[in-house]
Amino acid sequence: MKIGFKKLVVIGLLLTCNFVVAQETNTEVIGTLVDANSSQPIPYATVALYNNSTKDIITGATTDDKGQFYINTSASGFYIEISFMGFKTKTITDFTLRNSKIDLGVIKLSEDNEALEEVVVMAEVSKTVFKLDKRVFNIGKDISSTGASAIEVLNNVPSVNVNIEGEVSLRGSSGVQILINGKPSVLADESSNALGTITADMIESIEVITNPSAKYEASGTAGILNIILKKEEKKGWNGSVTLNTGIPDNHSIGLSLNRRTEKFNLFTQVGVGYRSLPRDSEAINTDLSNNEAVFSKGTSYRDETFYTITLGTDYHINDLNVLTLSGNFAYEVEDQPSETNFKTYDSNNTLLSSWLRKETTEATNPKYQYELNYKKQFKNNDDHSLLLSVLGRFFGKDQSSQFDNSVRIGTVADNNQQTETKFQQADYTFKVDYTSPLSETFTIETGAQYVINDVGNDYEVRDLIGGNYEVIDDLSNNFEYNQKVLGVYFTGSYELEKWGIKGGLRLENTDLNTLLTNTNSANSQNFTDYFPSLHTSYKVNDNVSFQAGYSRRIFRPRLWDLNPFFNIRNNFNIRRGNPNLQPEFTDSYELTSIYKIGKASFSSSLYHKYTTEVVERVSTSVDNVTTTTPENIGTNASIGFETNGKYSLSKWLTFTGDFNFNYFDRVGSFQSQSFDFSGRQWSSRLGSKIGLPADIDIELTGNYQSGFNTVQGDVTGYAFLDLGVRKKIFKGKAIVNLGVRDVFESRISERFVSQPTFETYSFDQRGRFITLGLSYGFGKGEAMTYSGGRRR
Known part of the structure; x- marks a missing residue:
């Protein structure tokens, strides 16, 4: 009883960030x-x-x-x-x-010449420490001796979660930017199994950055995970073969090869597969002026055959200079069939009309990526370095769609239509970073980055009129999007054994131009912004540390936020972009503590964000046709608390948990309508990993996302459960993996919009996914634990 009371007192002190530092020798x-x-x-x-x-x-x-x-x-x-x-x-x-x-x-x-028949897990030495603007998870022998892949290692990092399909999230949010040795890499592409070629014994540490400093580009993301590789990588051949199947269809075969010598590191991946992604949707539009309503319900599919190849090499010119060249090419063939049933009702709830709208869509998507990196280290200090990198990406889509309507009752309110899309996007990134430790305690960093985004979207709609398909000019256009962002930064840090501080400033110039070529409607934005950052940390002892940080971030409207044209699958629920949309800015403050009590480790954060020019999706309705567009509406002030922990009850049972609570206050107006309101939102995740005999692991992860208010209505909450079972065979060389996502098919999206003149309701559900994978590692490699890849 006394021991439990003392622990509660300690936890309370940590959460309120009040502590007493004792004199230590x-x-x-x-x-x-x-x-x-x-x-x-x-x-x-x-x-x-x-x-x-x-x-x-x-x-x-x-x-x-x-x-x-x-x-x-x-x-x-x-x-x-x-x-x-x-x-x-x-x-x-x-x-x-x-x-x-x-x-x-x-x-x-002395060398141990005895061949080990099994891996003996030593006492844990993996631990998380603070390094000013980031948390560093140092990989110890407990993990590095297991032969796990980089994806599995990430699942051991506090605040990070990897689901059974290998999707990485940070503080419950996906869209995490993953870097390798501080730079973008095709090996960090979550859409492939590339991370599986990195085994745990090659990793020195993983940096977790939830509030990035001025060194990183200011675009808002969920955070950054930086995988630091050891210099002494495993030499010889590494490789694996993966076979996968699933329900709905998710079938693939992949081959990964890696060859390391003193001078070269050569790697390649080849994959081919077929997958399907069904989606059930419902919608109700109600015109409150006459109480007429439109109901729609249907199922759409995205069936995709894909081919992919990755090639790359690291050339160690000498101990101080490394050159990396890599590339990835993928080709996808899509088929997107859908069927939607429509019904219209009058004010007396009498059925007026009913029809079936059937879509047949085909598309081909070529895409490739290449990168060239040069890193130079200086003799006086390993941290004294110069990094030059060039990254290029391309994505194309050639798509055609046919929409046919079949009347059942009354008359059809839709036309038979055709659409054709030619889309091309090219992105280029040029970057230079220089780091110089001026002393053992003081370090400066400086660098620059130039990003070019060049996009063209040629979209045409044709209606069936008098037996012929004619182009509808009001719905057709070629939208061109060109954005250039130049950023330069400087940071300085002063770090002692227990305490440190780091400050920086980033300057970014954004030059954005959009053009609707058919109407010659152009929009240009050119603005320069400053993005300061300040971070500090204090280590009380080996079990307790604190960190505080501030940064300013920006969200730049993306292509689909700006493009005014839309998909006509459902002509009663239209989403379109807004070419006049402005970027939103966020000031982010964070106070974090990390602490260990017995077998349990915790990390807790208090954070505050203040965002201006908030981008919100606003719906309007005319004749029961609801159009949703993004608009800049006022400000959003939020304060939140996030905590996550890990408790190892025994060698075979481990619990992990995350909890995030957020209170927000909205102030704004749009078209003389006030959008002032307050609300709250919270999410939680509880996972358990059970180690059974015969090298069998079971993972259960329960998730809950609360409902929350929006500017025009609300979104309902939901809970879902994921299940994973893994079995290692042939001394870990092969792995059988069974995954069930959304076991009870309870992961749904329900959204309500309630306005004086109209109401809308929408429902979406993906359903249950079951995957079965077999992976075999050969040479000096190990099997890739997450062989299923990530659904997109």
Whole structure:
């Protein structure tokens, strides 16, 4: 009872960020690790301190390129354990403390020539620490020895969740930007299995950035995950073959190969498959002036055959210079059939008409990506570096659709129609980053980035008139979108052992031009904005740390937010863009704590965001035709609390949880209508991982998303459950993976719009998805745990 009360008191203190710092006497532990046979230094070995009484780990570190290590601790009564793959573990209990320093000198490790038949999981050394503007999850032997893929490693990182299909989310939000060694990479493309070619023992750490500093582009995202790879990557051949099937149709086969030598790292992936994505939809439009209503209900599919290939190489010119060249090409063939039933009713609820609208859509989508990176490190310091990168992407769509109506009762309010779309998007990114540690405590960063987005969307609608299809000029046009963003930044950081501060400023110029060529209607925006950032962190002890941060962000309207044309699948519920839409700006403040109590670890954050020129979707209705467009409406002030934790009840049972609560206050008006209101929204996730005998893992993840108010109505909440079962065979070389997403088919979207003159209701549901995958790893690689890929 007393112990439980003390824990509650500690948790309360942490959440309110009130703490008392006791005077501590720190001990430095230093030494150099070498091979007993060759006397060569051993980099990236694990050095850990353990409590003499409880045998629990206190803290740890890894050796650098020269085999040297440094540990600073306030603990006493410990022993030292040193381990590295292929060498015998060394335990040191006899050492001398002089002037608060333990100098172990040169330590020799002997090779372990015995072949291990199974992996022995040592005490956990993976841990999260604060580094000013980010949290760094250092990969310890508990994870790196398991042979897991990078996707599975991400699922161990606090605040990060990876579902059974391999989709990554941060604080419950998808759309996370994933970097490899601080830069974009085709290996970080979630739409493929590329991350599966990176195994856990190649990863040194993962950086979690929820409130990016001025170093990163100011466009608002859910956050950034940066995977830092070890310099000493596994040499030889790595590879895997994957086979997948699923209901609804989700069938594919893939091959991954990787070859590493002293100078080169060559990798390739080839895949082919077929998948289907059904969607059930309903809508009700009611005209309150005459109480007439239009009902629609139907099912649409996106059936896709895809082919993809990835090629790339890292060329290590020497120890200080690395050149990377990679590319990816994919080709998709789409078929999008749909059937929608329409009914109209009068004010007495009498059926006036009924008809079936059938769509046949075919499309081909070529897309490719290439990147060239050059990284130079300087001899005086590994962190002193220059990075140059060029990234190019292209996506095209050639699509044609046929819409046919079949009358059942009364008359049809729709025409038979055809549409044709030719879409092309090219993106180019040029980037330079320079980092210079001026001293052991002070570091500066500077750089520039230039991004070009060039898009063309030629859209034509034809109606059946007098037996012939004629072009409808009012609905057809060629929309051109060109955006250029130039950004430059500078940051400076001062970091001590326990405390640090980092400030920066980013300057971005946006040049945006849109043109409707048929009507010669042009819109241009050119603006320059400043994006400051400030971050600080304080480490109380090895179990408790705090971090505070501020940054200014921008949301630039995307192509589909600006394009005024639309899909005519349902002519009574139209969505179109707004060429006059302005960007929204957000000031973001955050206070975060991370702490460990016994077997449980927690991270909690208080955050506040103030957004101007908020982009909201506004609906209008004329003759029961509802048109929804994005508009800039006022401001939004929100304050929230987010916490997540992990509790390992035993070696075979682990619980994880996330909770996010947000209160918001909206102020704004549109067309003389006030949109002032307040609301709240919250979400939660509770997951469990159960380890069974025979290398079987079961994952259960329950999610809940509350309902919330919108500017014109509300959105209902929903709960859903995901299930995953994995079985390792052939000593981990092969993995069988069964996944069930939305077990009870309860993940739905319901939206209501209630206005003085009209009401609308919409419903969407994806349904249950079942996937079964088999992956086999060969050479020095391991099987890819997430073999199903991510549905898009």
